[in-house]
Amino acid sequence: MKTKEEILKSFPKNPDYIIEILHALQDNNPYNYLTPEDIKLCAEYLDLPVSYVEGVASFYSMFSLKPRGRYVIRLCDSPPCHLVGSESLLEYLEKKLKIKVGETTPDRLFTLELTSCLGVCAVAPAMMINDEVYGNLTFEKIDKILEEKRGNL
Amino acid sequence: MSIVRSHVLISIDANTLLAGAKAVEEALINELRRRGIDKEVGVIETGPLGIIGKGVVMVVYPEGVYYGNVKPEDIPELVEEHFIKGRPLKRLMIENIITPSVVVKEEVGLTKRQVRIVLKNSGVINPESIEEYIASDGFDGLTKAIFEMKPEDVIKVVKDSGLRGRGGAGFPTGLKWEFTYKIPSDEKYVICNADEGEPGTFKDRLILEGDPYRIVEAMTIAGYAVGAKKGYIYIRGEYKLSIDRMQKAIQTAKEYGLLGDNILGSNFSFDIEVRKGAGAYICGEETALIESLEGKRGVPRIKPPYPVSQGLRNKPTVVNNVETLANIPDIVRNGAEWFRQFGTEKCPGTKVYTILGDVINAGLIEVEMGTPLREIIFQYGGGIKDGKKFKCALVGGAAGAFLGEEMLDVKMDFENLKEYKAVLGSGAILVMNESACIVDMLKSILRFFEHESCGRCTPCRVGTKRLVEIINRFANLEGSEEDIDEMVNISLVMKDTSFCPLGQSVHLPVVSAIRYFKDEFINHFKEKYCVANRCGRKVEVLS
Numbered sequence: 028m029k030t031k032e033e034i035l036k037s038f039p040k041n042p043d044y045i046i047e048i049l050h051a052l053q054d055n056n057p058y059n060y061l062t063p064e065d066i067k068l069c070a071e072y073l074d075l076p077v078s079y080v081e082g083v084a085s086f087y088s089m090f091s092l093k094p095r096g097r098y099v100i101r102l103c104d105s106p107p108c109h110l111v112g113s114e115s116l117l118e119y120l121e122k123k124l125k126i127k128v129g130e131t132t133p134d135r136l137f138t139l140e141l142t143s144c145l146g147v148c149a150v151a152p153a154m155m156i157n158d159e160v161y162g163n164l165t166f167e168k169i170d171k172i173l174e175e176k177r178g179n180l
Numbered sequence: 181m182s183i184v185r186s187h188v189l190i191s192i193d194a195n196t197l198l199a200g201a202k203a204v205e206e207a208l209i210n211e212l213r214r215r216g217i218d219k220e221v222g223v224i225e226t227g228p229l230g231i232i233g234k235g236v237v238m239v240v241y242p243e244g245v246y247y248g249n250v251k252p253e254d255i256p257e258l259v260e261e262h263f264i265k266g267r268p269l270k271r272l273m274i275e276n277i278i279t280p281s282v283v284v285k286e287e288v289g290l291t292k293r294q295v296r297i298v299l300k301n302s303g304v305i306n307p308e309s310i311e312e313y314i315a316s317d318g319f320d321g322l323t324k325a326i327f328e329m330k331p332e333d334v335i336k337v338v339k340d341s342g343l344r345g346r347g348g349a350g351f352p353t354g355l356k357w358e359f360t361y362k363i364p365s366d367e368k369y370v371i372c373n374a375d376e377g378e379p380g381t382f383k384d385r386l387i388l389e390g391d392p393y394r395i396v397e398a399m400t401i402a403g404y405a406v407g408a409k410k411g412y413i414y415i416r417g418e419y420k421l422s423i424d425r426m427q428k429a430i431q432t433a434k435e436y437g438l439l440g441d442n443i444l445g446s447n448f449s450f451d452i453e454v455r456k457g458a459g460a461y462i463c464g465e466e467t468a469l470i471e472s473l474e475g476k477r478g479v480p481r482i483k484p485p486y487p488v489s490q491g492l493r494n495k496p497t498v499v500n501n502v503e504t505l506a507n508i509p510d511i512v513r514n515g516a517e518w519f520r521q522f523g524t525e526k527c528p529g530t531k532v533y534t535i536l537g538d539v540i541n542a543g544l545i546e547v548e549m550g551t552p553l554r555e556i557i558f559q560y561g562g563g564i565k566d567g568k569k570f571k572c573a574l575v576g577g578a579a580g581a582f583l584g585e586e587m588l589d590v591k592m593d594f595e596n597l598k599e600y601k602a603v604l605g606s607g608a609i610l611v612m613n614e615s616a617c618i619v620d621m622l623k624s625i626l627r628f629f630e631h632e633s634c635g636r637c638t639p640c641r642v643g644t645k646r647l648v649e650i651i652n653r654f655a656n657l658e659g660s661e662e663d664i665d666e667m668v669n670i671s672l673v674m675k676d677t678s679f680c681p682l683g684q685s686v687h688l689p690v691v692s693a694i695r696y697f698k699d700e701f702i703n704h705f706k707e708k709y710c711v712a713n714r715c716g717r718k719v720e721v722l723s
């Protein structure tokens with residue numbers, strides 16, 4: 028893992044790069060979020076007020092300012108996925124994980140989120156877990172995926 | 181200009197240099213010139229071809245013939261046989277080698293049911309190989325532009341081609357370029373909009389994944405035309421592979437002298453940078469995208485001024501969609517007339533559609549503008565799955581309209597759809613069969629808008645919330661006649677008073693759904709009936 032200083036230094040000291048920097052900092056965090064320290068370091072590096080950086084980070088749905096699980100599940104519920112039953116998948120995930128949308132499991136393994144179309148509708152219904160796309164989802168498939176993720180640790 | 185007919189890619193790496201690759205290259209260039217075919221046969225230096233122990237190696241495209249152990253004294257015979265007589269020189273051929281992928285050149289013509297301009301190379305060439313892109317006429321458009329055309333000429337051919345923006349609004353591309361070209365400024369920019377977020381759309385992703393060099397070439401041509409030295413491609417953050425491919429393509433193009441300083445030895449320099457989005461549909465709107473590129477919250481700007489005059493860092497900026505740009509190299513190479521043979525008078529060319537939902541063949545197609553919706557759904561899409569009946573199609577994404585049975589014969593282009601109070605939008609076509617519930621679909625659409633409203637203006641922020649509240653009532657088998665009217669009213673007020681096109685387009689799905697399927701809304705509260713049997717189910721309480 029890179030140090031935060033190394034991450035910052037790999038970008039020009041230019042406020043244009045704030046989103047790129049936030050991506051890099053968040054990707055570096057095992058709990059997939061931006062810590063108050065990340066925000067502060069980014070603000071100092073770019074010579075911007077902390078509140079400004081926070082304002083930018085909070086605008087974009089890929090960033091989180093509070094800790095999430097190791098695996099962030101983003102289930103798509105846009106019309107093409109909705110048509111083929113994403114809503115029942117959501118219920119299923121909520122039941123399996125015993126959490127609601129926006130929450131994280133107590134073991135800090137999974138966070139459940141809804142997202143707009145991920146651009147993989149050819150394999151609807153679809154979701155992403157961190158950087159990976161999973162399509163043609165069924166209850167069985169979800170069981171397998173969750174098991175596999177649990178087994179990874 | 182005589183368009184380059186063949187390309188010889190000569191491998192220049194540590195091994196071949198030792199074997200005398202430079203001398204062979206020189207001999208080849210001289211011989212081609214002597215025989216007067218140096219304009220037809222391009223010689224390109226490339227990296228390792230993956231063949232070791234065969235001295236100087238080269239490959240001739242489009243045939244994909246490999247030669248090895250080539251010496252300068254072989255060159256006259258090779259040129260005579262291969263390029264004049266048109267038969268490979270067996271003596272030097274390397275056979276039975278595994279090439280990265282077979283290059284198949286597809287003729288663009290009406291004999292094919294699909295006309296491929298934008299997707300010509302997708303799935304045909306190896307997208308990570310600049311050689312294969314070059315071998316399928318890649319960078320010919322750029323070469324022609326830089327060496328044979330003035331910027332005004334490039335703008336003229338794009339204008340004459342009648343190309344209109346494929347990002348949704350259908351604005352004439354040549355006109356946009358001309359605006360920016362005419363404004364004197366020390367800095368100008370070209371932005372490729374790859375934020376693709378319209379539900380049901382993934383055409384731009386497939387173009388970027390399948391043919392990234394096409395976008396590099398197109399953006400560079402745009403830069404040459406308008407006088408920009410810098411381009412940005414803003415790709416949505418989830419598209420990891422697109423980001424990766426594009427970054428590699430930019431890097432490789434620079435190594436080949438096709439991007440960066442003094443492109444192909446000319447005075448023209450242009451650079452491209454990839455930027456990532458971070459999950460905000462509104463950032464696909466061009467001014468919000470520019471704000472985001474500047475490191476701000478992606479909130480739309482007031483228009484005018486338009487980006488063409490005051491865009492990125494308040495400098496003149498051209499913003500074009502991926503698919504729009506993907507047309508540019510072939511337009512420049514083949515001319516406006518060539519492009520105009522496809523499509524309709526007012527909307528020439530092709531359109532890429534994503535067909536989804538209850539059709540047999542879901543997927544991506546490129547067909548001529550003006551192709552009837554019926555043909556798209558029933559021929560290309562193969563008709564409705566499971567022997568069911570067609571109910572309607574949501575055309576243009578969430579910011580699109582429902583089109584029912586009686587509108588299947590509409591010719592799909594910007595102009596015709598307008599007459600039906602519909603839009604082409606991103607080209608997403610979501611097909612629903614008789615057992616889909618309109619209330620349920622509209623619920624998904626309205627939730628999308630509620631989630632993606634940037635919150636800048638009240639009509640949209642509050643309007644989308646109210647609409648979700650109302651649709652939820654129908655989805656619970658409640659609601660009333662007044663609720664139906666209220667939905668129409670809210671969306672029409674949003675149309676007139678919202679700050680940006682997001683809020684202004686919510687009426688499209690709302691009004692069209694109610695116009696064609698009002699009975700179904702009424703059934704939900706009167707008969708407690710939903711065809712899909714989805715509505716009215718109480719979500720189970722967690723144990």
Ligand SMILES: Cc1cc2nc3c(=O)[nH]c(=O)nc-3n(C[C@H](O)[C@H](O)[C@H](O)COP(=O)(O)O)c2cc1C
Pocket residue numbers: 344345346347348349350351353373374375376377378461462463464465466467499500501502504505680681682
């Ligand atoms: C809410 C909203 C989202 C948009 N999303 C996209 C998008 O994802 N991709 C795109 O190219 N254009 C999108 N547009 C249209 C752009 O504002 C702009 O018109 C387009 O990029 C211009 O390129 P073109 O002329 O090549 O179509 C969006 C517009 C709005 C209002």
Ligand code: SF4
Pocket residue numbers: 462480632633634635636637638640641678679680681682683684
């Ligand atoms: S219409 Fe909606 S998306 Fe557009 S500026 Fe207003 S709140 Fe933002």
Ligand code: FES
Pocket residue numbers: 103104105106107108109143144145146147148151152153379380381
């Ligand atoms: S609608 Fe779910 S991925 Fe596109």
Ligand code: FES
Pocket residue numbers: 617618619620654655656704709710711712713714715716
């Ligand atoms: S009202 Fe929801 S599926 Fe019908």
